[in-house]
Amino acid sequence: MTVEGFAPAKINLTLHVTGRRADGYHLLDSLVVFADIGDRIFAERSDQLSLSVVGPMAAGVPTGVGNLMMQAAEMLSPGRGAALVLEKHLPPASGIGGGSSDAAATLRLLSELWKIPVLEAAETLVLGADLPVCMRPSPQRMQGIGEQIVPVASIPDCAIMLVNPGVSVATPAIFRALGRRDNPPMPDVLPTWGAARDLADWLRTQRNDLEAPAISIQPVIEDVLQALASTEAIFSAMSGSGATCYALFESKEVAQKEAARLTEARPDWWVQSGMLLR
Numbered sequence: 001m002t003v004e005g006f007a008p009a010k011i012n013l014t015l016h017v018t019g020r021r022a023d024g025y026h027l028l029d030s031l032v033v034f035a036d037i038g039d040r041i042f043a044e045r046s047d048q049l050s051l052s053v054v055g056p057m058a059a060g061v062p063t064g065v066g067n068l069m070m071q072a073a074e075m076l077s078p079g080r081g082a083a084l085v086l087e088k089h090l091p092p093a094s095g096i097g098g099g100s101s102d103a104a105a106t107l108r109l110l111s112e113l114w115k116i117p118v119l120e121a122a123e124t125l126v127l128g129a130d131l132p133v134c135m136r137p138s139p140q141r142m143q144g145i146g147e148q149i150v151p152v153a154s155i156p157d158c159a160i161m162l163v164n165p166g167v168s169v170a171t172p173a174i175f176r177a178l179g180r181r182d183n184p185p186m187p188d189v190l191p192t193w194g195a196a197r198d199l200a201d202w203l204r205t206q207r208n209d210l211e212a213p214a215i216s217i218q219p220v221i222e223d224v225l226q227a228l229a230s231t232e233a234i235f236s237a238m239s240g241s242g243a244t245c246y247a248l249f250e251s252k253e254v255a256q257k258e259a260a261r262l263t264e265a266r267p268d269w270w271v272q273s274g275m276l277l278r
């Protein structure tokens, strides 16, 4: 029996860095959403735990214990076997949570294959700060270093385009390049957005505090943001620690059209369009 799961791209619509803990980890306040763009994961019964990686973004992705999927499987049920296949579509180390989303999807999938309960979101924090939020791929507000998560019910129907200029970014370096670390959080109570435009208008009043440091390390991010600003997008910004940027659109058709246009203009960039998961 083969079971199959989906590991969607995680997008930080906002990312406010509000402080730093004594251990060096940063306190965040982030509105996180997921898209119907992502990696596929397959699992079947086996005596040994193994992972093979295929697909357009497979190059360089570790297949051994260096892959969070293997660490997640070992954490869920130590010593138990399964043959895992990762079909990699998302660019690695690019601010859209690929590795964390793959690990979270692996936990969901193996709990189905092995018929055991999945871990609590907070328990997965040891695998990475983005793991808890990826355990349930729906809109959430993420605080603390990533362990405090609450669902956000009011994300409107919205199309999205994701663009990566082919550079990977090391998250610790971006945090090190950050100036102020005690920036204001999002409002205590988030608004209720009736339509995509309401969300876009509100996002214009918020920030990704990692955008400026990421641009200082990878100036090409600025080119991506400029390219997105010249589309029919209703809002665009960088996700996570970059380098992937996102643009929001009112309809899937417009997002597809703009993605096709950008792919033609910049064939060296990774460009995808889809819908937000709600």
Ligand code: C5P
Pocket (backbone or CB within 6 Å): 024, 025, 026, 027, 028, 127, 128, 129, 130, 144, 145, 146, 171, 172, 175
């Ligand atoms: O936990 P994860 O492996 O995703 O984090 C990668 C790196 O990003 C950490 O080692 C840390 O340098 C930085 N980080 C941080 N504050 C967070 C999340 C990550 O400083 N909340």
